Amino acid sequence: MNTSTSIKILVLVIFTLATLNISLSSNGSSGCIESEKQALLLFKQHLLDPTNRLASWVEHEDCCRRWVGVVCDNVTGHVLELHLQNPTNLDWDYDDNWNRDDYEAYKRSRLGGKINHSLLSLTHLSYLDLSYNYFGGIPIPHFFGSMLSLRYLNLSRAGFGGLIPQQLGNLSNMHYLNLDGYFDFYDYYNARLDIENLGWLAGMSQLKYLDMSFVDLSMALDWLQTVNMFPSLKELHLSYCHLPPPPSTLLSRNLSSLAILNLGRNDLQNTSHVIMRWVFSLKTLVSLDLSYNDFEGPIPNGLQNLTSLRHLDLSFNQFNSSIPDWLYGFSPLEFLNLRGNYLQGQISSAIGNMTSAISLDFTLNDELEGGIPKSLGSISHGLECLDLSSSQLFGQLTGHLGYFKNLRQLYLSNNSIGGSIPESLGELSMLRVLHIFDNKLQGNLPESFGQLVNLDLSQNNLSGSLPKCIHNFSVMATQYDSTTLRLVRSIDLSDNNLSGEIPEGVVKLQCLLSLNLSHNHFSGRIPKGIGAMKLLEGLDLSDNQLSGSIPQSISNLTFLSYLDLSNNDLIGKIPSSTQISGFPASSFIGNQLCGPPLTQNCSAANGEIDPSMRNEDRGDDGDGDEVDWFYVAMAIGFGTGFGAFLLPLMVSRRWSGIYFQFLDRMWTRLLLLHAKANLISCSLAALKQFLQNISFFPF
Structure with missing residues (x-):
């Protein structure tokens, strides 16, 4: 048998065995x-x-x-x-x-x-x-x-x-x-x-991911030496672990692959020099979280060594310097969080060098001041979240805001920003959250707010009326995409100088959870179809000049957990429902309303209802006043019929006596209908008194 034949037989045997193995x-x-x-x-x-x-x-x-x-x-x-x-x-x-x-x-x-x-x-x-x-x-x-x-x-x-x-x-x-x-x-x-110590971790030499956040490591004095021994470790999360002070020196640094480090919420203030020296040596870091550690002084210059950083969180420490220019020069940096420190000075124009920035958070730094740098426009193409709230910034919003095409969240609250809101805001099709409350904004609201799901412009000096096309908040009016699934859908325009009527279009915002228009000068009626806003959990229309009755459809808001209609010019009966009567009386005070939860009985308040509203209320779907107005009409007819007999009563005492006996019998019967016909009761009482006065006329 030659070599070629042997090879063929060997291949055939191998193939047969492989087929048999697969079959088995x-x-x-x-x-x-x-x-x-x-x-x-x-x-x-x-x-x-x-x-x-x-x-x-x-x-x-x-x-x-x-x-x-x-x-x-x-x-x-x-x-x-x-x-x-x-x-x-x-x-x-x-x-x-x-x-x-x-x-x-x-x-x-x-x-x-x-x-x-x-x-x-x-x-x-x-x-x-x-x-x-x-x-x-x-x-x-x-x-x-x-x-x-x-x-x-x-x-x-x-x-x-x-x-x-x-x-x-x-x-x-x-x-x-x-x-x-x-x-x-x-x-x-x-x-x-x-845990008492971390020495047992040494047996996991192939470890790539370790998360022991919220585990009490206060007794683990060897924590830093132990985690420093894993050359393959890529992620380390030790947030809120009560980490004890590490030794002042480290014999080796084997974390050659570490990309993500989270040491947040550990109060490392007293060991900052040791921790920082170790952190500065981790040249492969891409994400670093040192938040909530009470670090003091200037932002450490050693962070410059971490040239691969894309995510840096230094929030809620006690850094009290200005923001160094070298930090703005971190071109790969995508997420920078400096929230809740004591940073000072102005935001440098060098911020325009952060060309990779996606999210910048400088909020709650009370001593940051000055204007918003125009150089921010240089990074407008990629920026998705900008938070400069709760500082001492001033200036005005300009039409350049429209350049931030990818912006999803903008927070500028608690500053001194003035001027009007530019119309270019409506061009930001990606914007979902806009908070500019507690500033000095003036002028009218823009005609379009794009596709916002969370708008807060409260505590400004805005004037004019609500846009008629307010229902064009399309994300709040219809189903929302997955990127906005967890965002609270709310509108807060309270504490401004807005006026005019609340447009009916607002009821088309059927995905809205919270609406606050309080402390303005809105007039007219509450939109009749407000009950269509099925998901509404909070409604505040207090301290305006709203008039008319409360629409019965408000009883359809079954998720409503907060309601305030106080201090308006509303009249009539509060709609009867378990949902509405469960709110405190303070939600309705300062109006001319009656019925639960107020103690005022509606029968005593009917005479105070504005007669000009009667015909309107009759056409109000579901307002529940049709039966009441039927009895009003019956009382008027009854009074007209009685008027036909006034002349003979005034002429003849005999006829007067006969009719008074008849009236007494009728009065007894009508008392039985008192609960159903409040208006008739009041009318007949007045009429009886009038006829009694007639009987004393000298003939």
Whole structure:
């Protein structure tokens, strides 16, 4: 047999064996491994699952193909991954706009109970995610340290408490470890994680991601030496850990790959020189968070060494210098947060050098002053968020504002900015949030505000009327895209000099949650269709000159939790509904209103209703006054008929006596109708008194 033939036979054998192996593998993956299915069912039995998230975990279904959250090897059928994180988790750090319904949905969908050791049977499990559940403060199971195949373990904000077991250090294959201990503000101190030292972490030499935020590390004096030993570590999060002072010297710096470092909320003031020296040596950093640490003095020049930085957060410290020009010169910097310091001086024109800037936050620096630099226009193409509020800035908004085509959020509140709002504002199609309250703005409102979802221009000197096309706030009028899903949809124009009527178009803003037009000079009636704003949670129209009755449709606002209509010229009965009568009387005082929650009885107030409003009210859909006006008409007719008899009554005492007997009988009967015909009662009482006076005339 020659060499060529031998090679062909060898290739054929290899191909046959490979085909046989694939066939056998395919047959083997027809279902999950029974022992692992039973282990998962036992694990499920010890869990609390109030929303039945694991309903698919049943005996007769294939755990690899049908069970939610279970991922198996396609060839062997072994369980590789368990994705059991809360599907409705709330990110407390970055999601400021969650509401009560969001929170309740989050709580309901949390798994709880106990972690059964049957998970040890999953010998090939490499991925376990139990984040954003609630296990009631129980310790992290020690046996997790025996699940040696684990490469990914996420127990963040899941309600574990007590000492973190050092057995986790046995997981030498671990790449991702998230033990973030903050899961719920209200339960935080009931189940806090803590640790005595971090030496056990040395066993995880392949670690790339470590998050121990909100874990008490106050006893871990070796924290900096330990985290400094991981050459593969790319992300390190140690926020709110009560970090103790590190040693004054470090023997080695092995964090050669670290890109993201978060040391926020640790009050590192007394160790700032050691921490800063270490931070300055991390040349690969792309994101640095040193917020809430009480650092003092000028912004450290050593930050210039971090030339790859794109995200820098120095907020809520005590830096008290001017903003250095070298910081403006960080051309790669995309996010800069200097909020809540004591920075001084003016914002330099060098800010125009920040050509990569996406978000700039300089708010709550009371000693920043001067005008807004024109050079900001040089970075207008990429800027999405600009916050210069709560400083001492002055000047005016100009038409150049229209150049910021990608701007999504603009905050200039609590300054001394004057002038009018430029019409070019309406050209910013990406703008969603505009806050310029507590300034010195004047003039009329622009005809268009683009696609805002959150507008606050309160506490200015704006005048004129609301634009007729206010319904063109299209994002508030219709469904909103995913980028605005979490933004509070509100309009606040309070404390200005606005006047005129509230346009009917406002009721088309059916996605609006809050409307505040108080402390202006608005007149006319409350829009009749206001009940169409189904999602409205807050409505404040107080301290205006609104007149007429309150539309009955306001009772349709079932989500309304705040209402203030006080100090207007409103008249008539407050619409009857559980929703409206539940508000305090202070929501309606300073008007001519009656009915709950006010103590004034409507029967005593009817005579004060403006007669000019009667015909209008009759046409007011759902105002509930039709029956009342029917009795008014009946009383008028009754009075006319009685007038036909006045002449014989005045001429003959005999006829007068007969009619008074008849009137007494009628009066007794009419008293029975008093509850239904308030206006008739008042009219007949007056008429009876008049006829009695006639009987004393000398004939």
